[in-house]
Amino acid sequence: xxxxxxxxxxxxxxxxxxxxxxxxxxxxxxxxxxxxxxxxxxxxxxxxxxxxxxxxxxxxxxxxxxxxxxxxxxxxxxxxxxxxxxxxxxxxxxxxxxxxxxxxxxxxxxxxxxxxxxxxxxxxxxxxxxxxxxxxxxxxxxxxxxxxxxxxxxxxxxxxxxxxxxxxxxxxxxxxxxxxxxxxxxxxxxxxxxxxxxxxxxxxxxxxxxxxxxxxxxxxxxxxxxxxxxxxxxxxxxxxxxxxxxxxxxxxxxxxxxxxxxxxxx
DNA sequence: ATGCCGTGGAAACCACGA
Numbered sequence: 105x106x107x108x109x110x111x112x113x114x115x116x117x118x119x120x121x122x123x124x125x126x127x128x129x130x131x132x133x134x135x136x137x138x139x140x141x142x143x144x145x146x147x148x149x150x151x152x153x154x155x156x157x158x159x160x161x162x163x164x165x166x167x168x169x170x171x172x173x174x175x176x177x178x179x180x181x182x183x184x185x186x187x188x189x190x191x192x193x194x195x196x197x198x199x200x201x202x203x204x205x206x207x208x209x210x211x212x213x214x215x216x217x218x219x220x221x222x223x224x225x226x227x228x229x230x231x232x233x234x235x236x237x238x239x240x241x242x243x244x245x246x247x248x249x250x251x252x253x254x255x256x257x258x259x260x261x262x263x264x265x266x267x268x269x270x271x272x273x274x275x276x277x278x279x280x281x282x283x284x285x286x287x288x289x290x291x292x293x294x295x296x297x298x299x300x301x302x303x304x305x306x307x308x309x310x311x312x313x314x315x316x317x318x319x320x321x322x323x324x325x326x327x328x329x330x331x332x333x334x335x336x337x338x339x340x341x342x343x344x345x346x347x348x349x350x351x352x353x354x355x356x357x358x359x360x361x362x363x364x365x366x367x368x369x370x
Numbered sequence: 371a372t373g374c375c376g377t378g379g380a381a382a383c384c385a386c387g388a
Binding site: 350 | 371372374375376377378379385386387388
């Protein structure tokens with residue numbers, strides 16, 4: 105089973121890229137962030153024509169998250185992160201699919217820091233930590249996938265020294281991300297590629313993609329009940345080079361069939 | 371370090387992103 109996350113940066117403006125990539129990569133489940141579309145303007149029909157069902161939580165102009173599945177039934181558990189009823193940003197949706205809980209999240213960017221936006225990011229991270237702790241206590245297979253807007257370590261950024269005062273790389277959000285891992289989550293891509301420089305984002309500015317001036321911002325955190333089933337992971341970085349590309353590339357993991365795990369011996 | 375790129379929406383510019 106192949107599960108992907110892709111910050112699409114405008115699901116309508118980016119529809120040709122999305123459909124091209126879905127056809128090429130054929131993921132079973134896709135978490136999308138930054139739809140930048142209100143609930144009623146999600147392009148359901150072309151996505152269905154491509155063979156996918158979808159659930160989503162839209163928002164006018166900003167944010168917005170969706171989960172697509174290729175034939176697998178999905179049940180929405182919640183479409184907002186618990187902990188702050190006044191938070192109206194559409195940044196979280198969670199489904200049950202194939203006896204797994206899959207969350208699609210779009211963490212606040214937090215710049216400029218310090219400031220209100222940074223405070224919002226840190227509060228969101230605290231809420232995520234609390235909810236993640238609850239999920240892990242359930243001892244079931246959970247995948248938290250999405251755009252975390254956190255560069256975990258120096259290995260995840262082309263030039264660490266120039267990002268020290270940026271909200272993506274400051275000590276507080278990085279510490280919060282480490283706190284999450286300490287709860288028992290596995291950073292799937294880093295786990296399988298402990299030494300490798302892997303990026304999922306390249307800025308539109310300064311020919312960042314051509315220079316490979318990238319960041320790793322899109323992550324899969326796996327609960328112990330699914331971490332053992334992880335078989336491979338990657339980033340479809342060539343998609344970043346397509347015409348009208350998002351500034352993020354799709355990232356993906358493959359997990360062994362949860363219902364036949366005893367048969368998969370490597 | 372950011373004038374720079376790109377999206378969506380309102381208005382022919384602005385907010386926002388990372």
